[in-house]
């Protein structure tokens with residue numbers, strides 16, 4: 001069984017989520033500018049609880065709170081299972097959001113790099129997958145900055161708010177991650 005550890009980066013702390021974090025995350029997730037393309041904006045605390053609860057009971061699902069100077073600025077979700085490939089073992093997928101007040105400061109990139117590093121050093125996973133809306137430049141730039149490679153585009157694969165969108169699918173493998181980390185550093 002894998003247990004999420006507290007992760008530290010140069011500017012951030014990623015803490016395993018607890019029920020005590022619900023209010024802070026709700027304050028971020030109620031604003032669609034902070035969460036669009038990850039989930040629907042949270043209408044109530046129960047929506048946030050629905051994202052947290054699986055991580056409290058399902059050992060395959062890990063959730064971290066991204067903190068800056070002790071204050072929650074976003075959420076990071078990791079699940080031990082494939083996003084889009086047929087890979088059965090040693091694969092996980094990620095999702096994340098950052099408060100719109102903190103966008104474009106490099107925080108998502110920093111958080112993803114830390115989680116990828118932890119996954120490859122502390123778990124058996126050798127492949128991390130992510131799916132993004134093709135229009136979500138911010139998210140796929142985050143992935144690319146950390147070294148993820150776009151493997152495929154699936155036209156019309158995602159229905160969101162009554163519209164159909166194209167998706168881009170990315171992966172990072174253990175072998176390529178070390179080189180990417182050197183490039184990022």
Ligand SMILES: CC(C)(COP(=O)(O)OP(=O)(O)OC[C@H]1O[C@@H](n2cnc3c(N)ncnc32)[C@H](O)[C@@H]1OP(=O)(O)O)[C@@H](O)C(=O)NCCC(=O)NCCS
Nearest residue numbers: 034035037096097098103104105106107108109138139141
């Ligand atoms: C995607 C998201 C997490 C990015 O967070 P962030 O902390 O602002 O990202 P970073 O500051 O690390 O930026 C990484 C790259 O994205 C670029 N970027 C950030 N916001 C952007 C925007 N709105 N438009 C275009 N590029 C953007 C940055 O310039 C940077 O690229 P560069 O290295 O080429 O300069 C954030 O926009 C968000 O939470 N969006 C809503 C939820 C979401 O879409 N989650 C992902 C679902 S898969």
